[in-house]
Amino acid sequence: MERVLMQPLTAILISFLIAIRAYRKKSLNLSGALSGFLVMSIHLAANLRFGALLLVFFFSSSKLTKIGAEKKRKSDVEYKDGGQRNWLQVLCNSVVAAVLVATIWKLVRWDDKCLDSKESSLITALAGGIIGHYCCCNGDTWSSEIGVLSEAQPRLITTLKPVRKGTNGGVTRTGLLAAAAGGGVIGLTFVVLGFVTATCSTDIALKQLLVIPLSVLSGLGGSVIDSLLGATLQFSGFCSVRNKVVGKPGPTVKRISGLSILDNNAVNFVSIIITSLLTSVACVYIF
Structure with a gap:
């Protein structure tokens, strides 16, 4: 009974303090802070380990956004000091995981489970989806924020032709390595906390270490x-007036790549869905 009250109340308090801090630091605007408070509360109230994955993603991405701000401002027409993510960006990067976390809580309440398909393939699949979700979010953010600081010329992933910095679908070796590292940090967080919060047999506990290389790949x-x-479904063009890569066609914009079908939020959301599904299937197969 005590946990029924204490964990949700503690989650709300921690989420409120983090949301206020993020708003003051300009990591989130007002709508982003409100939606962030909601999803953080759900994560932390339902499962501390999954809440930690969200916090690792949020704090690391917020910190990386501020590194090399002047350089990023020159290449990104939509750059904002601190990031200032809004409600749509927050939900695109967290709502799927929030639903999965709430579903696991509905099934097992506060009992933190190891990945073990023999015990429950459903819980393993749902947890794998959450891991894949934040590996994708963290990996993509680390890739974008670190890759743009690289001196290497980005290449369009579909053709490998050199493109300007800020072009959607442009990749560098540094960016790809950063993506792998971002995923690995999520996996490491999940495994380390699991040794404290989850109870399972020794052989199953040791097998959880496989989450780390899986997370790197995710x-x-x-x-x-x-x-x-x-590179294919999101427009990129070079504006001769702003002298920057932009995401919308216009009379002064020369197309670089992509079609105007998805915007950045939609691209993030679709990639999260795909990565979550693939990681979920992999976890059921591996564990």
């Missing part, structure tokens, strides 16, 4: 999927 794969979608 981070890299999620970034590649995002880049493929960006």
Whole structure:
């Protein structure tokens, strides 16, 4: 009974403090802070380990956004100090995981489970989806924020031709390595906390270490999927007036690549869905 009250109340308090701090630091605007408070509360109230994955993604991406701000401002026409993510960006990067976390809570309440298909393939699949979700989010963000600082010339992932920095679907070796690292951090967080919060047999506990290489692949794969979608279904063009790469056609804009079918939020959302599904299937197969 005590946990029924204490964990949700603690989750609400922590989420409120983080949302206020993020708003003051300009990592989130007002709508982003409100939606962030909601999804953080759901994660932390239902499962501390999944809440930690969200927080690792949020804090690391917010910190990386601020690194090399002047350089990013020159190449990104939509750059905002601190990031200032709005409600749509927050939900595109967290709502799928929030639904999966709530579903797991409905099934097992606060009992934190190891990945074990023999015990429950459904819980393993749902947890794998959450891991894949944040590996994709973190990997893609690390790739974007670190890759743009690389001195290497980006290449369009579909043709490998050199493109301007800021072009959707443009990749660098540094960016791809950053994506793999971003995914790996999510996997490492899940495994380390699991040794404390989850109870399972020794052989199953040790097998959880396989989450780390799987997460590295999920981070890299999620970034590649995002880049493929960006290169094909998201418009990129060079504006001769702004002297920057832009995401919408116009009289002063020369097309670089992509069709005007998806915007950046939609690309992120679709890549998250695909990566979550693939990681979910992989977890059921591996564990």
